[in-house]
Amino acid sequence: MGQTIAEKIFAAHLRDTPALGSMVLDIDVVMCHEITTPIAIMDLMEKGMDRVFNPSKIKAVIDHVTPAKDSKTAMQAKIMRDWARRHDIKDFFDVGRNGVCHALFPEKGFIRPGNTVIMGDSHTCTHGAFGAFAAGVGTTDLEVGILKGVCAFRKPETMKIEITGTLPKGVYAKDVILNIIKQLTVNGATDKVMEFCGPVVEAMNMSSRMTLCNMAVEAGATSGICLPDRTTAEYLWPFIQGDYASLEAATEAFRKWHSDTDAVYAGTLTIDVSTLKPQxxxxxxxxxxxxxxxxxxxxxxxxxxxxxxxxxxxxxxxxxxxxxxxxxxxxxxxxxxxxxxxxxxxxxxxxxxxxxxxxxxxxxxxxxxxxxxxxxxxxxxxxxxxxxxxxxxxxxxxxxxxxxxxxxxxxxxxxxxxxxxxxxxxxx
Amino acid sequence: MKQFGGSAFFIDRSDINTDEIIPAKYLTEITKRALQPHLLEDLILDGKEFDSKAPDFQAAEVLVTRSNFGCGSSREHAVWALEVNGINVVIGESFARIFRQNMFNCGILAIELAKADIDQLFKLTKNGGAVKIAVDLQQDTVTAEGGQGGSVECAFTMNAFDKELVAAGGWLAYADQKY
CATH class of the missing domain: 3.30.499.10 (Aconitase, domain 3)
Structure with a gap:
């Protein structure tokens, strides 16, 4: 039986199956910001567990309130800053170099096809645009991610979201995803991965794909995901050119993450966008x-x-x-x-x-x-x-x-x- | 294993999001205790502001609600805000994934019941009066008593891994020992 991209990523990262239907995965990228991480840091310090599993796999940014607006936000930033220094987390972005996490980290080339990504932020699903399994988690999951480099998920079911037709002038990825959420409702994709595919997605640049995946959680989804292709390879090329002989070679290598033609889906939504109005x-x-x-x-x-x-x-x-x-x-x-x-x-x-x-x-x-x-x-x-x-x-x-x-x-x-x-x- | 249950409070609405459970302006707090006065303070029910200072809500140990509770932001502050207010069980038709996992990761319970069972629980409160709910994690049942409707027992299914997290006292303790 074929596998979806999410199933392939899960299989490639499986550390443990603690109970039927639950899977503990090795995590490639643990991302942190100053709203949900400081409490994790302080809890680990209190418990005498102030360690990180691998500083090069942890990416941290101050983005929610920056520069600090008051003493409390200044302290949150300071806790992050001190922690990043203490553990030699080199990919830490502070005032002047910081930006919104789900725009900044892709720009730095941190997320690659086939990766597993977690962050204490529900819009982490954005990074699925790169063909990664990327999920928002709470502070305890983040804490365990920081400490052990693992996270537990239920076995993923995938909903196929096939986008066909041609986008009319003035209609964008945002209009498409709002319309999809309208159709699915706010919990229509709970516990599922939304796999965005079809000619409209294939024609989209990475920015538009990130907009699609970003709002998957608004339909309840664990993650949004796109199949990595030449567009993905072109975006990542400055970071991966040492790993592949050519763009074509990278594109070909990414194909291993594509869902199989006989993969099994937990439902399909097909949307023809040719007559879609701004939403x-x-x-x-x-x-x-x-x-x-x-x-x-x-x-x-x-x-x-x-x-x-x-x-x-x-x-x-x-x-x-x-x-x-x-x-x-x-x-x-x-x-x-x-x-x-x-x-x-x-x-x-x-x-x-x-x-x-x-x-x-x-x-x-x-x-x-x-x-x-x-x-x-x-x-x-x-x-x-x-x-x-x-x-x-x-x-x-x-x-x-x-x-x-x-x-x-x-x-x-x-x-x-x-x-x-x-x-x-x-x-x- | 820790005992779960107590005085129940009923909120008859679906899709209560974590911004409503604890507004973002309190996310600058770095202790869980600081969240205590702000639980559900921005909730709107039937067009009216929810009275989060009402004595029966203050006394609540179990929350009963409808579907997709805890949707939106991943903030575990939503779970902590419940915890520091003495609420260790939320019962609903369904939960948002991250919220549900955050509850079990903290070693407390998000219990899913069929819609008909939730309706039965709400019926108990129809004529007022306090309802107490007991959770049996051996039998996988919740028993509600009080109100004007006598007693209701409902069976639930809990994911085996989530149950292990509750037994371990949460995901950090579980993971630290195992991985």
């Missing part, structure tokens, strides 16, 4: 999704472009295509947070930051910030935000605030008009 959320759950024209005219107080979902250079370019030569509405506060320093720098080189600033946007340093209402753009009660982030939960961006999730293009359109707007009217 937007209403309400407090990410499966509450409508075509954007159904929500047109909804007043917006803030526009937020950034996050691990849509803070990459391609997202900034898409938004800038609307903002160029236009001013945002007087009633709107526009916030751009490029997800990493490299993205910020690239946007500067391309003149995009000036486009945003000329339009009236505030441009922030890379951080998770307002996405989860921790800093840098928290909403007041009764306010609404057009946001490129991934969660619209009640209170997520500030108590009593409403978050409408959408693509960067749609967010830029909302910034210009001050209300939810179909971006089609701004496209040539």
């Amino acid at each position: 937007v959320t209403h309400g407090y759950k990410p499966d509450q999704v409508k075509d954007i024209n159904e929500m047109a005219g909804t007043k917006i107080d803030q526009v937020y472009i950034g996050s691990c979902t849509n803070g990459r250079i391609e997202d900034i370019r898409a938004a800038a295509s609307i903002l160029k030569g236009r001013a945002i509405a007087n009633s709107v506060r526009g916030i751009l947070t490029p997800a990493t320093p490299a993205i910020y720098s690239q946007a500067l080189d391309e003149g995009l930051i000036k486009v945003f600033m000329d339009a009236g946007f505030c441009v922030l340093n890379p951080t998770c910030g307002a996405c989860l209402g921790m800093s840098s753009g928290v909403l007041a009660e009764g306010e609404a935000c057009a946001s490129t982030t991934n969660r619209n939960f009640n209170g997520r961006m500030g108590k009593g605030g409403m978050v409408h999730l959408m693509s960067p293009l749609s967010a830029a359109a909302a910034a210009v008009t001050g209300e939810i707007t179909d971006p089609a009217q701004f496209l040539n």
Whole structure:
């Protein structure tokens, strides 16, 4: 019987089968940030277990609130910083070099096809875009990952998400994944891996694939995953050129992780995107999704472009295509947070930051910030935000605030008009 | 093995996410105890703010809810916020994966029951009155008594590995000994 990519990765990393249906895996990359890691560090210190299984397999960043906003966040950062020094964790990214973890770590080439990846962050599923099994975990799982390099999972069932047709102009990966979550609902993929495949995914760049995989957890999935191909190899080439004779050789080698044609799936969802409209959320759950024209005219107080979902250079370019030569509405506060320093720098080189600033946007340093209402753009009660982030939960961006999730293009359109707007009217 | 059960509190809603269980603004705390006053403080039920300071909620040791409890963020703070409030059992139709694992990783219980069984438990509370729930990990049953409805016993299935984690007192203790 054939295997899915997730089953192949599990088989290649199996350390133990502690009970029927449960598998303990060796973990290739343990990623850490300052919100969920300090308590793990302090617990290990208290128990006299302040060790790391392999400092080169641990990647750490301060990203959620940075630079520190108060004494408490300063202490979280300090605990991380001291720990990274104490254990000689070389891949530690602090102020000036830090960015949103799920944008920064891929950019550094840390995630490779076939890897197992954990982090104390639910959007770790983003890294599945590289053909890795990447799962968000809690602090105890992270603690054991740091100490032992293992993590336990149930045997993975895979749901095949086949994306066909051609994306219409102005419709992006974000619209596709919002529509998929609408169809599956917020727990439609619980305990499953969502394998994104089909011609639309094959044609997507890594940035779009990361957007797809990023929101798999919003349907309850353990991870999203894409099959690694030439696009993956091209993205990783600066980091893997010593390992393979050519791009073709790398692409060929990645094929070993492809799901077999006779692999067994726990369900298939096929979505033809040819007639898909830009999507937007209403309400407090990410499966509450409508075509954007159904929500047109909804007043917006803030526009937020950034996050691990849509803070990459391609997202900034898409938004800038609307903002160029236009001013945002007087009633709107526009916030751009490029997800990493490299993205910020690239946007500067391309003149995009000036486009945003000329339009009236505030441009922030890379951080998770307002996405989860921790800093840098928290909403007041009764306010609404057009946001490129991934969660619209009640209170997520500030108590009593409403978050409408959408693509960067749609967010830029909302910034210009001050209300939810179909971006089609701004496209040539 | 540790005994689980006690006074039950019922929350009749699905998809309660971890941002609602403990809002992100409290994630800057570096002790579990500091989370204690903030459990479910932003929860909205039927359009109304949940009273997280109500005496019957403060006395709760078991939480009974509907489906997909604990969805969203991976924050184990959600589990700790329950723990430091004396709640060591959550019973629902289903849980989000990370939350469920975090519960067992801390050596406490996320018990899944069939929808019909959850309905039965909710029926006990229909006319008010306190409900107590006892968990039997040998027989894999929960027994609820009180309210106006007498007694209800429901069987559950618990993943064998999760049960071992509870016996070991959590994943760190288990993993430290075994790997």
